């Protein structure tokens with residue numbers, strides 16, 4: 001069963017065969033039971049909040065904390081069963097994509113996403129929205145361009161793979177290109193399901209006009225045969241196969 005289908009409010013390129021959604025859709029629904037009973041003044045910033053306790057503090061001053069920006073730990077946000085309201089400080093990824101973005105041509109890479117204004121390190125950029133599945137949809141599609149894989153090692157040492165396919169349903173996140181010297185990172189975010197969504201956050205300050213990019217594979221895996229055009233000094237010359245490694 002899929003969760004609610006909403007419209008992503010972003011300006012998208014014409015002529016692309018994709019339905020724009022505000023947040024990922026689940027095919028495997030396993031809803032969370034964690035909920036907090038913080039009142040409005042508590043704002044869900046500290047250890048008195050059950051949701052914050054589930055994954056330790058996520059945000060400070062609206063920015064993702066250092067550990068999580070550096071790939072240590074995932075995010076657990078408050079959800080619609082919590083007593084807090086939407087103004088709580090533990091729901092950054094649910095506020096929708098940053099409005100400081102522009103989708104524009106990135107030359108031979110196709111479309112890309114650019115900063116319309118200075119973006120501070122730790123800011124939430126957007127979700128990588130798509131159809132979420134625990135099944136390996138890479139085996140079922142000949143087009144991997146918009147499929148990301150999130151590998152997570154859980155507390156008990158087991159590993160899980162989550163696949164997000166933004167081919168037919170997606171948001172502005174599907175237009176971010178790869179760079180071998182990225183200014184964004186992907187972080188697993190949970191609030192309404194055991195299976196994570198993926199948040200894209202600014203890994204450093206990003207200046208106006210700069211293209212936003214992340215590493216399509218976070219570990220040193222195989223490279224594809226597609227030449228990488230990121231142009232960075234540390235470019236590995238070919239795109240990764242696209243498996244993103246979480247923590």
Ligand SMILES: C[S@@+](CC[C@H](N)C(=O)[O-])C[C@H]1O[C@@H](n2cnc3c(N)ncnc32)[C@H](O)[C@@H]1O
Nearest residue numbers: 109110111145146174175176177178228229230
């Ligand atoms: C998720 S899409 C990114 C958005 C895409 N540029 C578009 O126009 O829809 C991934 C595809 O973008 C292109 N791409 C992304 N990063 C690239 C890079 N560093 N060098 C060359 N092509 C890149 C490749 O074709 C890749 O399969």
